[in-house]
Amino acid sequence: AFTCFNKILASTMRTRIPEFFDFMRVEKQIEWGTKLFCFNSWGLTKEPFSGMYRYICHYYEIPFGGFGNGDFDALCKKAIADINNSGRADKKALDYVFIDESQDFPQSFIDLCEMVTSKKLYVAGDVFQNIFMPISDNVNRADIVLKKCYRTDPKNLMFSHALGMGLYEEPVLRWLKEPEWDSCGYKYKKVGDRVHLSRDPLRRFEDIPKNHKSTAVHLLEGTDNGPDKIVDIIIDIKERNPSLEQGDIAVIFLDAGGYIYEYIHSLKSKVKQQFGWDSNIS
Structure with a gap:
């Protein structure tokens, strides 16, 4: 199953996955609703396959909490307790689960997904989506950290970070530790009492002339x-x-x-x- 926070992303993935299988010319399309699920995190009361949390409640036959029944964190914790009390905790609803946009979820949702997965849970998210929020310790424990931002020319990204984080202000508004700079894709070099930050160029933007003024x-x-x-x-x-x-x-x-x-x-x-x-x- 694939799940994410954003409903639009979930809808887009439901369209793109079959297109990918068509592009790869597979003999048989994957069976939606039995072999593969793609939905957002929460879901709707009357539609068991409308969300990850909703499907889990349906599978284990435990109460589902809608938007008016409390915050998502509390509902996920309650679902974990309900599954444990149901006597069916050993039965797994899914083999593999891929969570995207994990930075938008409480830890309880990730724990819930892990609880119902028999083989492997993949958790993906943005390290630095909000430049004013602390970087989670989970980053240091991650198996893989993708340090490149493919959407933006590194020069533009560095300019945006410098402006948004107030790196040239006195005092600096937001500063990271050396491992955190590394996790965000920066090369950190201390020179005396100053620090030089740089990023590797991306091949995607190599066709842009070096003298092109992006800013x-x-x-x-x-x-x-x-x-x-x-x-x-x-x-x-x-x-x-x-x-x-x-x-x-x-x-x-x-x-x-x-x-x-x-x-x-x-x-x-x-x-x-x-x-x-x-x-x-x-």
């Missing part, structure tokens, strides 16, 4: 009008990328001063006037 910093002069400058930058981006759409642009104000609200109102009007775009302000 540009525009500094405003004291006499510049902020909203006008932002509009000029968008115009420049649109000229270089004619397919640009309004959903491709995000403007983030880091300051908390009252003037920001005037900037936002002014920028919204100028964007509407220049591009005909409506702005989503949050």
